[in-house]
Amino acid sequence: MTGIRYNAAHWGVYEVDPEQPGSPLSPWRNDPSPTPIGLDQRSAGVMNLRVTKPAIRASWRAAGHRATGAGRGAEGFVEIGWDEATDLIAAELERVRTAHGNQAIFGGSYGWASAGRFHHAQSQLHRFLNLAGGYTRSVDSYSLGAGRALMPEIVASMDDLSAGATSWDVIAHNTQLFVTFGGIPEKNAQVSPGGAGRHRVRGALRQAAAAGVRFVNLSPVRDNLDDTLAAEWVSIRPNTDTALMLALVHEIDRAGLADHAFLDRYCVGSDYFLTYVRGGIDGQPKTPAWAASITQVPERRIVDLAHEIATHRTMLNCAWSLQRASHGEQPFWAIVALAAMVGQIGLPGGGFAVGYGPMNAIGSAAPWLKGPTLDQGRNPVTAFIPVARIADMLLNPGAAFTYKGQGHTYPDIRLVWWAGGNPFHHHQDLNRLRQAFRRPETIIVQEQYWTPMARFADIVLPATTSLERNDIGFATREGLYVAMRRMADPPGEALDDHAILARIADRLGFGRAFTEGLDETGWLRRLYGQSRSKAAESGIPLPDFDDFWDQGLIDLSEFSSSQIAFSDFRADPLSHPLSTPSGRIEITSQRILSYALPDCPGHPAWMAPDEWLGADLSHAFPFHLISDQPARRLHSQLDHAELSRAGKIAGREPVHIHPADATARGIADGDIVELFNDRGRCLAGAVLSAHIMPGVLRLSTGAWADGDGPLDRHGNPNVLTRDRGASGFSQGCAALSCLVGIRRADHVPPVRAFDPPTFIA
Template sequence: MYSEKRLLYPMKRVDFDPNGERNPQNRGISGYERISWDKALDIVAGEIRRMKKDYGPGAIAMVTGAHHQWGNINYYLSAMLRFGNLIGFTRVEPSPISWEGWYWGAMHHYGNSLRLGTPSFYGTTEDCLQHAEVIVFWSSDPESTSGVYGGFEGTERRLWAKRLGIEFVHIDPYLTHSAQFLGGKWLPIKPGTDSALAIAIMHEWMISGSYDKEYVASKTTGFDEWRAYVLGEEDGTPKTPEWQEAETGVPAKDVRSLAQLWASKKTYLAAGGLGAGFGGACRTETGAQWARSVVMMMAMQGWGKPGINFGNLQIGAPQDLNFYFPGYAEGGISGDLNNTASAANNYCRMPHIITINPVKQSVPRQRLAEAIVEGHAEGYAWDGFSIEGQFAEYSYPRPGYSRIHMLYRYGSSSFGTTPGSNRLVEAYRHSSLEFIVNQSIWMENEAQFADIILPACTALERDDISEWANCGGYIQHAQSQLNHRVVTMQHKCIEPLGESKSDYQIFLDILTRLGYGGMFSEGGCSELAWCERMFNSTDLPKQTTWKKFLQKGYHVVPPPKDDDKPPVDMRWFAEGRPKDLPEPNPLPATYSIGFGDGLPTQSGKFEFVPSSLRRIEQIDPARPAVNRYINRASTVKQTFFPLQLVTNHPVYSFHTHADGKNSHISMIDEHRMEVGGYRYWVLRLSSRDAETRGLQRGNLVRVYNSQASVICAVDVSQLVKAGVARGNESCAELDMIETSIGLVDRGGCLNLLTPGGKMSSTADGIMPNTCWVEVEKWDSKLGKAA
């Protein structure tokens, strides 16, 4: 909160004149001067009017990072969306960048489209501790990522599992924090080849007959065709452990051992950060193949039977999920029934003015740079309402709409969290982008490209209301990461520093100038008044009063009774019963047999060969209905850039939150290492790769490819597989400096190096872990390679 990088006053870029020369080419170069709030708000309101008059409302685009300051009133899906709908704007659409391979791949086998292809977690914590004998952590490091806003309560559960004698296996290019902490067998794997390992394990199950034959016969389709591919009857190549060894680097003997262990004991699969979904192996060019493979593995072992499910004990604790309190994805005060989950519950409970964005044009976040620089973009947006929704192609600009000429940038940064973010530098400086306003808390990487900066305050300087870890529609019932549901009154701790204001107040001030202030605030509602309205829309009044809640500051929702145990995910399917999970919006139309009867696939069963992909595989051969292993790594890239860069979520910061900003986290050497008085982002290399390049711990290195160069401090580690360079994504710093080889970033934005392309022609997913780089020693004094 007290960082020297706080934005405390409205600022204008020194060479930006809204009535004269705008000099967009100098964004990120020229400095800023302090101006008054009146002048800043007049400029922003004036530009909104000008854009709508000169070009039409589609000329204004609004974009935000994936996460912002917590709270149901000031969150981007709440106040920002209400503001945007009232002025009209081109949506910069979010994409399922945490779900990737699950959304574009696994979903086609079994449905779960509203969860973007990932399983749910109902009842899995207790089921795992009671019945499981093995947990396989595959690209899953919960001790680093700690869920989503959830903290460390999952750590205690994993320690319980260890005390119970549950065995652990870890599959990852890095000996993760979870592997170091919990122990177990480590299988270091070449990134992007995970599906080959999965297929080889299934090969062993097939030839030994060690899979659930009754489950496969009665509850699945397409197994014979899948079997023919795996055993080599289709293409003459059996997918044996020896076959996969050449791809993955995992010894064949270890694959056979794992296959035998897995089949002989009840096994939970922790696939991805939360145990199903979220990052890692699903963020490669072959990520959809891997996610498809792991759900097929679970189907072969009787997915849903006691002790056989997805999870890593981070989420799925028993809670009273009938108690209603909205998560942030339910839209807060937005009044938006189309782009939030508000219509499901909260709008009905807290009637407020509906706000509708009349602009139907949108650009997916991954294509924003192309839309600005090239003036057009094509691709596939995400749609969670059906399996087939992802096949609808979009184009920008939409017929009859203007190109984007104004960008309203809100909240956290994208340079550190968007793959191929080097593209954004050119986009922000493009002459077609006439105005950029950034509403932010800190002067971090995105803010320095703005024409006008509006200083927002932190969550500690305003009132709000929320529930710990409750994401709402994004991850339904994600609060079950915690052992208790806790609703919090986010009391303002201090007045906003400097002249900073809450996001709600900034939006209200702009809209008041445009004549929409009364509609936005519904007659003058303060943030505290909105908090009370939201309190009254929940089940809190059944257990406490508004006055008591204000005085205490929080409320712990009582746990369910001991005999009120939640159903276990997929148990209903394994036992042939109707679906009994407490999920909202079950979408009856997606079921073929009957509502809640079977899976929402065409056959109603788990499909080893998905009907939906069968219909499009001729259009996109990289998405075959039979999940063939395709290694698409470019040998040309590997020749010039021999190291595969894997960017994981940071251990100590949450996305860009807490990084930089002079916080204590930046003082942790594992996060940022001090070299010559500057704290650099850390890159980890194996001893072999470091020795080849003459590197020792603490050396500065240039990490580079054809896209960009980033300066990091190197950590030589036995924990990294040779051939892999491992660093954190989500860097909040962008510090471009001029050197003898041109511009380099010393802030640590490794996403400047990652590819900005798609998984395949119709799968518009990110693949940052399919990234090839070279590393060389760097002499900061000379400003060039050593």
């Protein structure tokens, strides 16, 4: 056995020397650009907010499911023993499924949970609930709601597009022009679900620039692309990228630069789409002059960029953030159409990606393997919601909604069970969400820390962290298997998610079915063995489990190989068809066209959002708010850690504002300011920056929600963002279509986000 123990987390692999008790975590020695996120997981500030015993909201303990939800988030908790907690939960679950049916149970469990493949809260909870008779589930993600719904219809699934992206080495050797809509933010690429290995994006970008690749960054902010790349920054109004892409298509078409042979062989629907671009459907040609008035990108730059794209080997990149907006499907669809117009899809260094930057693994040349996965069983309940529609569901039981062209109905939820996530980070319009979460009769949360979601629960169960259990770390395209050996004892009475659910399953009579008679080591052996067999089918030999566990880490970098997205499809589209209805790239989708949705037509189209800088509402709220991924944490994970707190201003999240906008409002660097609109208000610390265009504010997500009314004291932007689906097709998150005002704060109450809850003896 090696002298080092390893742990995999979403933001990297850590080492610790077990021979030195209390030694700190260190980044994996072979990581060329490790992130500091997570190194302070065992610090006092983090551990002080651990959930250490089962706890129950005071009024719920007195009245059970008859207690009003009005006290959620404000009442104190009573700590109880595991036996009482297990009995209460088993009885409540039995009551709900008997009286209301299993579709009245919502298995929330949305979030990144643990990087471990066995102790993965979502998988464990879903397995448990399926054995209990099923539950209402959610589909898609807040990050990719519009993209996950759309892309399989027109080109490929998001998982295939991410894992199959052209590798960075191919870009360095072949790409001449790299045009990115929304940048390639390295802060986002610090993470991969299942665990980042070698952080590669910074080095890959610099290698490409050194090889002569020219970068153009079309974005409202400059610093979402490495400053050392000498990239051209073209500032563009938020939410207008689709208009720009359509204008680029128009100019390429007008100049006779389109590759019609590619369109005819590999695509369907290009003629109908070009009729729209030329103005034959709505009477408005999508010219560079038209787009310039919408995007504020100069007409001449649009014309020149179109010619540059068509006459160079060009990689077009689209950040995930672009589809987190009203009509979020359109920029993803438009970039596929733009790439098809120049005919470089499937060529080395050309085509498109959606996109480089959101995760470390995208662009990796590591082998494409399926890692260990816990079997969740079959869910007999058919009811579901798109994940970002949870408040709609809780507030409007029985109401109709559409998803991917089909009509559905929201179920009547009586019990919410959450594990491995924090909706008070992910969701929009948090004041509305608080109202929604007061509706269910019971909320159960499995958590490690006293997060805002834990405080809003009726019953809170203490869960271990990945440092306090044994597991297997693996992420697609990261090229590592990590033996995650337990590094620390759990605090208090915290248990693994599997152990928690096994206790309750045993009370309900299906404990044996849930555990299958296996202990933790038995499950790890099974999962690793299944993954080992799959690796062998791909020609990659893995050691047996005991050798793997002793070795601690398996590095598969020797099996890396260059990759070109869609190269097989380009070589022979008949032998290697796409998974779309036609087997080809659907620039116009007859299926989506048949749905006749007013907010998602059958081809890429410009539709103005309700909230953007060209809307009438901008007269009252003149700033477009960008709520992006933070640099010092993953979403809201470890916001209470020292690294995250060190980036705050007077304990509040920083908001970036252009100096001219700040001066006009009497705002100085470091001032506490108030952002506001009709949905809510929040406080933040002002940071003046010329890297953001005038009329735009940037307030990153992830500050733990801290408010009991319209005001958030800590700087959570989702008290301001709009809770409405991207379209009737995807119902995805549209957080980045948001207008706000800003002013210096007159009253600055203290931040209480990290105060522990009140406990009642």
